[in-house]
Amino acid sequence: MIFLSKSKLIALSIVALAATSSVLAYAAQDTQEANGDKAQKLKVKLPKQPEVWELYPTLDKEMYKPDFVDNSGLMGGSIPEDTGPGHMLTDNTMVNFLGFQGAYYASEVTGEGVQVIENSLNIAESGDWKALGLVRNETTEVVGQIKVEAVLHGADGSILETVKDKIEVESIRPGEPAPFELKANTPVEQVASIDWNITTDEVKQQAARDLHLKVYYELGFGKPDYKGQKREDAPYPYVMSASVNTLDRAIKQAELTAAWIDENGKVLWIEQAKLDPMFRNGMVEYSAAYFQDIVVTDPTVGPKLNQVPYLLWVVGRQ
Template sequence: MMLERTWVRLLAAAACFVFAGSAWAQAARTPVPLPELPSREALHPEVYDADGCLKAVRPGEGRKCGAPPSRAARAAAPRVPTALRGYEGPGYAAEVSGAGVVLVPDSLTVRDFGTGGWSALGLVRNDTAAAVGVATVQAELVGADGAVLDTLSAQAPVSLLRPGEPAPFSLESGVPATSVAQVRWSVRAEAPLPGATRDYLVQAGWELPQGAPSFRGEPRQDAPYPYVQSVGFRALGTPASSVTLAVAWLDKGRVVALVTEPAPEDVDTTYEEASAQFAPVTVSGPDAASLHTLSRIYWVSGK
């Protein structure tokens, strides 16, 4: 009996060793700090007092504090906030594995872009515990005979990529999509540039679905009525010489559209409390029909 128990312990230890070194083993993940926004009281002191209560708006009216969130509401709240500094949307990770800046395979949409050429949209993620600079995605398109048909690269439009944060990219080639048998992906990241910042509040506003003929009761003048959304930003104390917006729309986690937009030239982004609207984000074509129903991620970057 003693010998049998000894063999059981040895076999169990061997099994643990095999699985720990195998593909089934879960890589150790390290929690990383999240770039959380200031409190709503700090962001909107004209509306909230130091206790988080709504200030009175009429003479003689008391402040409104409301009830604290219920246990069920707290339990239902996302573990990772969807609104962070310079970021709004799903997909931000609170833990990293240390694997580097990596492709997010489930985010890829690969197809032809109307002329028969190959194209891809997707996300990369900073899976390290330190911020990095601009990430560059490279794709080698390989034919059935193993020959490289084209080599493409594109930079993610995010100036500073923080631990756990995803960033979007878009690639296009004139090589026919039907000729591509394999894609070899690689991602590299630069060191953070001095002055790169993500210290912004993203302000996503109204949107118009593609095909909607009116806005707030008034006829639209932009037939055939593309998808349009209003997005602004507010600096949170860090000046920058330029500010850029990127928006990605996701269908079940896959990126199906990507738009980038610089801040208007007449906006002084070097002002520590700069605030402005970007030009309306506009998308047309077949992909735009369902954008108003999809989740999306917004990035605001300064440098």
């Protein structure tokens, strides 16, 4: 599928609505605070990246501790200054937090609800209108379920079609992105402008996000072997094998969401996977399981997926 470049997006307007009481109230408060200084953003508490001995409490912490603790900038300038607490994450900063891996996580938010990340938008260049992209929770509270709606307008301003998507990732934390995919029956060339409406439900039962993600391996599309091991899944689709570790909370089910982004930061593809049926009994505290392999056979996008970064989310249900 071919997608529009950012420059070809015409009259993109974004309307973010916070629909429920708790989020709406908080967003309003945030906006008030933000009104004092338009450039002022609100810092959020970032999720934890656990130490290896926190993931595996059977390990002897002393054996895994750092070779030294650098309080004085020895070998300073060694990593980007935007990767730690007190430093602002940019859209390009890769992070690995509990429940999330990848880019587009913000350490500061506007306080203005959930918003489309414009740079992530990938809109079809031909055929029927279709969009892949990310929203981000710009509040300082966890939001429950997010619904994204695109109102497609013609050149005369009339509404051509309205399409909606429910984002599968739940309990989206402050500053966290989440992926969506929208498909319309309207030819893309007829669409002159888009209004984005985003609604959120309050958190009814907060999903477990304090889960650790790992990718075991990615198998390249069309590649007959992986690290010298011959594959037996001809014609060799793209495959991602990923796993999850629980910490101090048991879960009954977990779902992985993956989004791949191209070199310009636009969402290329989105996939979901449930836990492998081997783990149908769920996961106890401090346990491990893996997801059903993500397999992509699409000959256009498949070859790209192991060449570009991915964003991963995991949501557990108790």
